[in-house]
Amino acid sequence: MTERTEQAALPAENSRQADSAGGSDRLMVEIRGLTKRFGNFQALKSIDLTIRRGTVFGFIGPNGAGKSTTMAILATLLAPDDGIVRVDGIDVTEDPKEVRRRIGYMPDFFGVYDQFRTTEYLHFYGASCGIPRAEREALIPQLLELVNLSDKKDAYVDTLSRGMKQRLCLARCLVHDPDLLILDEPASGLDPRARIEMREIMKELKAMGKTIIISSHILPELAEMVDEIGVIEQGRMIAQGSVAEIQHRLQAGRILELRLAGGAEEAVVLLEGEPHVGRVMRDGQLVRFQFAGGDEEQAELLVRLVERGVRPIAFSEAQTNLEDVFLEMTKGIGVKT
Numbered sequence: 001m002t003e004r005t006e007q008a009a010l011p012a013e014n015s016r017q018a019d020s021a022g023g024s025d026r027l028m029v030e031i032r033g034l035t036k037r038f039g040n041f042q043a044l045k046s047i048d049l050t051i052r053r054g055t056v057f058g059f060i061g062p063n064g065a066g067k068s069t070t071m072a073i074l075a076t077l078l079a080p081d082d083g084i085v086r087v088d089g090i091d092v093t094e095d096p097k098e099v100r101r102r103i104g105y106m107p108d109f110f111g112v113y114d115q116f117r118t119t120e121y122l123h124f125y126g127a128s129c130g131i132p133r134a135e136r137e138a139l140i141p142q143l144l145e146l147v148n149l150s151d152k153k154d155a156y157v158d159t160l161s162r163g164m165k166q167r168l169c170l171a172r173c174l175v176h177d178p179d180l181l182i183l184d185e186p187a188s189g190l191d192p193r194a195r196i197e198m199r200e201i202m203k204e205l206k207a208m209g210k211t212i213i214i215s216s217h218i219l220p221e222l223a224e225m226v227d228e229i230g231v232i233e234q235g236r237m238i239a240q241g242s243v244a245e246i247q248h249r250l251q252a253g254r255i256l257e258l259r260l261a262g263g264a265e266e267a268v269v270l271l272e273g274e275p276h277v278g279r280v281m282r283d284g285q286l287v288r289f290q291f292a293g294g295d296e297e298q299a300e301l302l303v304r305l306v307e308r309g310v311r312p313i314a315f316s317e318a319q320t321n322l323e324d325v326f327l328e329m330t331k332g333i334g335v336k337t
């Protein structure tokens, strides 16, 4: 864990600069050659990472891979040693104040002031962001509703469950309506129900047009809510892309599934003689095989199989989940689940 103060991530004021270039193709996060050292230890080794506006980005990697360090640099809490880090086109070292206006950062530890009631807590943060009381009066009930805490508006923070405290921290991150949310393990330590709730909130935030970076070890949870993933391992980015793209890259092609009306053994023999086909596996009348060709080759393959008497009931791409991909990529490295 990196040492830092979460307070420092709060924006100095609420005033939002006029949205610059506009358009969803604009990069919300641009990281090039990012390097970070702690003494002699190199925690980040020339990381490249880009995230387009409106993307929900899952940042995954085993313990100590460098996720929190990268996120703390994006949140302007740690200084990079080398490389370029921009949020919405603004360099984190050149203009950290302007970056802070655009981000909401939720660290992987959360300090909440237990003596506050939830509403007071949000007023406190809202005030420190420079939001006038009248605006806060209208905003805070909306935020509490968004994070499903309306019924806890008068509760003392120390009476909230862990999941509720997480959601309150999330509401706090949203007080100044940031464009980019940086959420370090928002689902960690939550029970399954609380995780589902967190996932639903992420969906709402995405619908509101926020760009979100979520780090997690809870991979199936991430798979359902992210558009893209980046895998980091020992301070290096080892992959970035959509879940499907990364699966393809990892498997050097796709896994196809052929469900047959009969004749699976003959189909296996035919497939083994086909170009682009790798390992072929059979389970009854279900045949699965690795396929390194593109869509066109896949269509031609099906035509040839049918011409040679194969009778498919279904022909589709097999679903593999994000957890399989991640474990495959980080084989041999301690993975916290």
Ligand SMILES: Nc1ncnc2c1ncn2[C@@H]1O[C@H](COP(=O)(O)OP(=O)(O)OP(=O)(O)O)[C@@H](O)[C@H]1O
Pocket: 001, 002, 003, 038, 041, 043, 061, 062, 063, 064, 065, 066, 067, 068, 069, 070, 108
């Ligand atoms: N302040 C620090 N001083 C020295 N080493 C640090 C410091 N902060 C982080 N590190 C080291 O840098 C590496 C990356 O840590 P980081 O917290 O970014 O990993 P992580 O991927 O977030 O892991 P986790 O999932 O366990 O939080 C680790 O080896 C960690 O021990």
